[in-house]
Amino acid sequence: MVGEAIKLRKTRKAAKASWFGLTVCLLTSWIPALAQDPPVAAGVESVSASKKTAAPAMPAEALGRHAVDYTVSPEDLLDVYLLDVPEVTRTYRVSSNGFLTLPLLPEPIAVAGLSLNQLSSLIAKKFRDAGMLNNAQVTVSLKETRLHTVIVSGSVKRPQGYPVYGPTCLLDILIQAGGLADDAGNEAIITRGLAGARAQAGEGGQAVEADPSTKEATFTLNIRKLVDTGEDKTNILLYPGDRVTVQRAELIYVLGAILRPGGYTLKDPGAQMTVLKALAMAGDTTSVAKRNRVVVLRKDPAAPEGRRQEIPVNIKAMLHGQLADVKLQADDIVYVPESSSLKAMRQALGLGIGVGSSIATGMIIYH
Numbered sequence: 001m002v003g004e005a006i007k008l009r010k011t012r013k014a015a016k017a018s019w020f021g022l023t024v025c026l027l028t029s030w031i032p033a034l035a036q037d038p039p040v041a042a043g044v045e046s047v048s049a050s051k052k053t054a055a056p057a058m059p060a061e062a063l064g065r066h067a068v069d070y071t072v073s074p075e076d077l078l079d080v081y082l083l084d085v086p087e088v089t090r091t092y093r094v095s096s097n098g099f100l101t102l103p104l105l106p107e108p109i110a111v112a113g114l115s116l117n118q119l120s121s122l123i124a125k126k127f128r129d130a131g132m133l134n135n136a137q138v139t140v141s142l143k144e145t146r147l148h149t150v151i152v153s154g155s156v157k158r159p160q161g162y163p164v165y166g167p168t169c170l171l172d173i174l175i176q177a178g179g180l181a182d183d184a185g186n187e188a189i190i191t192r193g194l195a196g197a198r199a200q201a202g203e204g205g206q207a208v209e210a211d212p213s214t215k216e217a218t219f220t221l222n223i224r225k226l227v228d229t230g231e232d233k234t235n236i237l238l239y240p241g242d243r244v245t246v247q248r249a250e251l252i253y254v255l256g257a258i259l260r261p262g263g264y265t266l267k268d269p270g271a272q273m274t275v276l277k278a279l280a281m282a283g284d285t286t287s288v289a290k291r292n293r294v295v296v297l298r299k300d301p302a303a304p305e306g307r308r309q310e311i312p313v314n315i316k317a318m319l320h321g322q323l324a325d326v327k328l329q330a331d332d333i334v335y336v337p338e339s340s341s342l343k344a345m346r347q348a349l350g351l352g353i354g355v356g357s358s359i360a361t362g363m364i365i366y367h
Contacts, residue, residue: 070115070116070142070148070165070166071113071114071115072094072098072111072112072113072114072115072116072119072142073094073098073112073145073148074094074095074096074097074098074112075093075094075095075096075145076093076094076142076144076145076148077091077092077093077094077142077143077144077145078091078092078093078094078100078119078140078141078142078143079091079140079141079142079143080092080102080123080138080139080140081138081139081140081141082123082127082133082136082137082138083136083137083138085104085133085136087103087104088102088103088104091143094111094112095108097112098110098111098112098113099111099112100119102123102126104127104130104132105126105127105130106130109122109123109126116140116141116142119140120138120139120140121138123136123138123140124136124137124138142165144163145163145165148163148164148165148240148241149161149162149163149164149240149241150162150164150168150173150238150239150240150241150242150243150244151242151243151244152173152174152176152177152243152244152246153243153244153245153246154184154188154244154245154246154247154248155180155181155183155184155185155246155247155248155249156174156177156178156179156180156181156184156246157177157178157179157180157181158176158177158178159177160177162176162177164238164239164240164242165240167199167237167238167239168237168238168239169235169236169237169238170190170221170223170226170234170235170236170237170238170244171226171227171230171235173238173244174223174226174227174244174246179227180223180227180246181246182265183248183249183265184246184247184248184249185224185246185247185248185249185250185265185266186222186223186224186247186249187220187221187222187223187246187247188220188221188223188244188245188246188247189218189219189220189244189245189247190218190219190220190221190236190238190242190243190244191217191218191242191243191244191245192217192218192239192241192242193239193240193241193242193243194241195239195240195241195242196217196238196239196240196241196242197217199237199239200217221234221236222234223246249265249266250265250266250330250331251263251264251265251266251330251331252264252266252273252278252328252329252330252331252332252333252334253331253332253333253334254278254279254281254282254333254334254336255333255334255335255336256289256335256336256337256338257285257286257288257289257290257336257337257338257339258279258282258283258284258285258286258289258336259282259283259284259285259286260281260282260283261282262282264278264281264282266330272327272328273327273328274325274326274327274328275294275296275313275315275318275325275326275328275334276315276318276319276325277325278328278334279315279334279336285336286338288338288339289336289337289338289339290336290337290338290339291315291316291336292314292315292316293336293337294312294313294314294315294334294335294336294337295310295311295312295313295334295335295337296310296311296313296326296328296332296333296334296335297309297310297311297332297333297335298311298329298332298333299331308333311326313326313334
């Protein structure tokens with residue numbers, strides 16, 4: 001019995017020693033691992049970094065960035081989510097006078113002018129006050145807006161209103177509008193709405209009152225360089241309610257005995273258009289033109305019924321440098337008359353050539 005007891009004691013001591021050794025071994029292997037980031041966390045961090053560098057792909061993400069600044073307007077379409085209350089959770093249209101009607105609430109809520117977070121808190125309070133939900137959890141998001149837009153009109157490829165959920169660069173709006181049309185000039189008129197006027201006043205611009213009846217601020221920008229090069233100086237911020245009107249280029253007309261008669265745009269008013277340049281754009285005169293009788297027809301403000309004055313032009317003298325090239329103004333008409341004698345001569349020559357060819361062909365056939 002004594003021998004068995006001694007053996008049992010030795011076995012227990014050996015087991016304790018083995019367990020202690022295993023514990024030490026495990027702790028030794030775990031401590032360095034605990035000092036490092038786990039592989040899963042590293043993977044999550046890399047995914048987060050890629051999300052930071054990637055450009056947002058969905059319009060809803062762009063809306064989310066500006067949700068704090070957004071204020072609800074009449075006829076907005078809102079998504080309202082009320083936790084555990086499916087009867088209320090759905091999409092609603094704000095009325096034209098700025099009210100929102102929700103099921104279970106006794107009266108509509110005035111929501112125009114509130115931010116989305118303010119509206120969420122207000123809806124939760126309304127349900128608490130009605131004794132329905134003591135701890136209502138409400139989330140409101142914007143799905144669609146009609147009034148929070150920038151109107152782009154004039155000489156662009158897709159003139160219309162474009163949704164704007166916060167300050168947006170002018171170039172981004174022009175790109176959405178398809179860019180400038182072929183007849184676009186260099187200038188655009190920017191008309192500030194109330195939000196834009198307030199922001200401009202806050203940025204050190206001309207002070208504008210908060211009264212909605214305040215006259216809209218209007219100014220002109222040269223946008224040609226912005227569109228061509230992306231210049232930052234004219235790439236101003238636009239706000240909901242602003243309007244962009246791209247001016248059409250002014251025209252001059254070249255008519256009469258011209259190879260390509262028609263109207264030609266003056267895209268850059270600073271680059272002075274002249275008679276010789278206009279004739280070159282129109283492909284020059286035809287062979288029956290009276291080059292010594294060219295005139296520029298220009299509107300005379302003093303003349304009744306918008307009649308035009310005639311300015312004689314000596315093409316030959318201008319080509320030889322004896323006279324200065326005549327400068328043109330917008331809406332001028334360069335008219336090159338046709339010589340009836342030269343035209344008749346050419347027609348006769350053409351008829352003679354046609355008859356001669358027919359006779360020659362008949363003689364060949366006869367022989």
